Amino acid sequence: MEYNFREIEQKWQQKWVEEKTYQVAEDKSKPKFYVLNMFPYPSGAGLHVGHPLGYIASDIYARFKRLQGYNVLNPMGYDAYGLPAEQYAIQTGQHPEKTTFQNIDRYREQLDKIGFCFDWDREVRTCAPGYYKWTQWAFQKMFGSFFSKSPLPTSPKGEESHAAGKARPIEELVDFFEQKGTEGLEDFGVAQTENLMFTAEEWNSWDEKKKSDVLMNYRIAFMGETMVNWCAGLGTVLANDEVVDGVSVRGGFPVEQKKMRQWCLRVSAYAQRLLDGLDTIEWSDSIKETQKNWIGRSEGTEVQFKIASPLPTSPKGEESHAACSSTENLTANNPDGNHSPLGETEGASFTIFTTRADTMFGVTFMVLAPESELVEKVTTAEQKAAVEEYIKYVKGRTERERMIDHKVTGVFSGSYAINPFTGEKNPIWISEYVLAGYGTGAIMAVPAHDSRDYAFAKHFGLPIIPLIEGADVSEESYDAKEGIVCNSPRKDVKPYIDFSLNGLTVKEAIAATKKYVKEAGIGRVKVNYRLRDAIFSRQRYWGEPFPVYYKNGIPTMIPEECLPIELPEVDKFLPTETGEPPLGNATVWAWDEVNKKIVENKKIDNKTVFPIELYTMPGFAGSSAYYLRYMDPHNDQALVSKDADEYWQNVDLYVGGSEHATGHLIYSRFWNKFLFDLGVSCKEEPFQKLINQGMIQGRSNFVYRIKDTNTFVTLEKKDQYDVTPIHVDVNIVSADVLDVEAFKAWRPEYNTAEFILNDEGKYVCGWAVEKMSKSMFNVVNPDMIVEKFGADTLRLYEMFLGPVEQSKPWDTNGIDGCHRFLKKLWKFMTSPLPTSPKGEESHAACSSTDNQTANNPDGNHSPLGETVGASKEELKALHTLIKKETADIEAFSYNTTIAAFMVCLNELTKLKSESREVKETLAILLAPFCPHLAEEFWHLLGHTTTVCDAPWPAFNEDYLKEDSVKMMVAFNGKARFPLEFPADVTKEDAEKAALENPQSAKWMEGFTVAKVIVVPGKMINVVLKK
């Protein structure tokens, strides 16, 4: 009987569908386990061998957990909205839904061939109205919420407040404004875009529009005017993680900074909780570090500096310098001082953020970001032209240019700021090296201890004052945060204030300065985060529409009971002629407030019928809470029912690529924390354990064309010519040798090309390991492997390749080894062959063999030889595997599990094992890796139920116990020869035996024994001395 994988796999895949083997329901009698894969974007290229790697790894774990008695949820779905389908639609006119569904069908077909235990009844598609209803719903909830560290006086009493703050209904904030305006609001740590100030009277006097605008400053989902990444090539804005090296990740179009009105999510409000949560989850250090980096918490100090020069509106520029001296009466301790030179009393100072408060005495200049609103205020008349020219230069530089060359540029504003610690007037410069979006958009420059300030000071000839004992700043700045502070204040200068940091360590000096700044009322301790609010709107068609209409300019939520608001039909997917997003092409896209339905645009009267939002949501919207939806995918009353959420809790094991570290994995954590605050999700972190599967790289092949000719040279000779490498399809190269005719057929433009072959008459290709992608022509399709070797071999091989988390090149060389193993296993499990002519009858034999014993090797063997009890050796081999596999699957060390399986099989084959116990156990142990074959074995052993529900074999230590142990005898740590001992040998006996052994004499000659170290069961090390 041959191992006919095609027949077996087809049979079981069909059976699993028929018997709904993988359907799962809440079952309170069993512990739950939730396994999740990052759902795929169904691209037109289909799956390649890299995709299933993570799916197989999680499938094995899911099956293993099920065998251990868990109720396992292992769902799958599609991240179906996205740019490629839309770009394709623009080019071909095909509706993106059509191509998306085609791609989904293709994916499904490919996935089905690999034998995953997905519960397809729970499939979700982000583009399905029943799904995105809840995306829209969550957005509306965010719109209706604000975030504060502690409850407002207007919040309901007795609520449990999260240490780092939580989302609360916006109505609480409105009540607060009605009573107090913004007075005292800062005490509650309300997350906001800008620090607005208004009174209750002002608030109450404002109209709806104004109130709406003000509330946008606080809402978690809000409309904001922000600098966005505008991608003209795609006609849309992009999130930071969708832009790499100044170009779009999708399509590679240039991206520029532009100020636009966009929907945003106040992710920054959750910065601290996103950071804190990392300590509670089992993710790799590298992903946690990446997220910490992205969140970018930095604890520092905000310090106010007063501006010491007249405003540019002062009549004569010439006088501005003279004015400097007249401001010396403004001291740090005199906030009520006469501000007259500055015209207005407000705005006469500005705030900077620093983490190096200890360096206050080394400030020699100040720098503002070019985009800072302060620039206008501090620019003097005489510097106006220079500043304007500089701003123009900065605006002309793209994000990319700024990223690539960090050249030192800047311009003097003409104004000075008074250092509150030294009283010195520090010139205020404007430079692109200071970012508007971080801190306050203004810094104090300490060139001695900051390399960027140092470069700037050197370039513009500004003074550099070292503040740390022994720091040599003649060549470069001393950035380290360690050492003893000096020059603070300088000994030769009369102190300006009664404050000194000299002699303190940097750490102490920072603390002392913070204390002083607070007490003197010139600043405060501040924590800044790099994490920015997420831009949440896109000017595209193929995304979730916003459930928002514009009531006389006020963004208004469509009532919750009317959701979902379905994506309208359009006749083209491009922006309209007036530059509106594609939804501007829709003719039925207006909200009838009275009848609560979507109506034709022409009915818009701005009385009861209003225009609907034309933006759509970004890709991460639909992927942020999908894991909750899988728990209860058909519920149309709630995102997830309380029951389902409480049963499934959160994902126990999440498997996916590390490329989502700063995108999806931040957004979904944020989204889930918000839903947690709402009480929708009972767990604050969505993904308890995260495994990042490595990338399977492809082996790209190249041919070498001599430049400006139509001649190709083989690899060996390529260095003799000036050649251009050209990628070659992986399918027309075998063992590095190109099929020249196939190449010509593949690339007709080279039909007449000449190929210079090597001495053996072959064309040898060059190769490199690269990411698997269509454009490299190195994509290996899993279907081909399944066709040739079967899904079980593919599964086994992908796991045998190496640790799951490690990237590795795809190489088909080893696949034979895995296939061979399964064939050997087949032979072992199905031998001895049936004595009865018909295979069908063999099953009956199972029950009729009870009378046969282990001591009856001559017994009548039924197909799977279940007549014989297992011998001691067999049980030892088997239980070694049970132990190893159980521990290794838990540790995701699948490659070593497979190795152990191979060892066990070799052992059992040698022992000619025919025991039913052994074979049944092997079938179960095989089930996570090769489910088809395991089912077949299970079935051949006479079982009628699925192997998925078999009990995981219990490991019995007794079978591993040996009567004797082998111990290595070593001299000075060098192993020399092994000795056998009874298992219970004492240290003394072992030592004695080792020293007395004749072999030892050779090694001990000329030495005396200094001591002997006996490691029980392992080794006897004799330490020798001359």
Next chain:
RNA sequence: GCGCUUGUGGCGGAAUUGGUAGACGCGCCAGACUUAGGAUCUGGUAUCUCCGAUGUGCAGGUUCGAGUCCUGUCAGGCGCACCA
């Protein structure tokens, strides 16, 4: 520049708390069976000056003993990158 991570045969990779380095597989070599072999089976396979010595990127250290721990250093991969 900062952070994370990885360096072991011809190749992919194994090595609980430090305790026989190279499991398992590929490849290669030899043999068996064959009309045949890209089938199957058996044996071998780190290196060298081969009764011995040397070997886990490199240089030190701790230890009776180091792939494993410590210090420094080099190289590759990934992430962040003017974040004050």
